[in-house]
Amino acid sequence: MSVETMSRRISIIEQTWKEAPQAGRVEYVEELAAISTGLMSVTGPEAERAEWLSRRVNRVVRNIGTAAG
16 A cells, blocks of 8 residues: 555544444554554655654544543
8 A cells, every 4th residue: 555545544534533433443443553554664755754644643543542431
């Protein structure tokens, strides 16, 4: 998956997780974990953007976790 595709998916999750039922939120967290793993393997000119997106993923996961209780 390209960095651009991962970025778009993070944006969709970030915008929709609040409306998702608890089970859906768990699936989002699992998907974000997979995206994070993919971002860690990015090298070259996209590496800096991938690092920034990794921080964004962590923030979204924290927000979902905080809302879960």
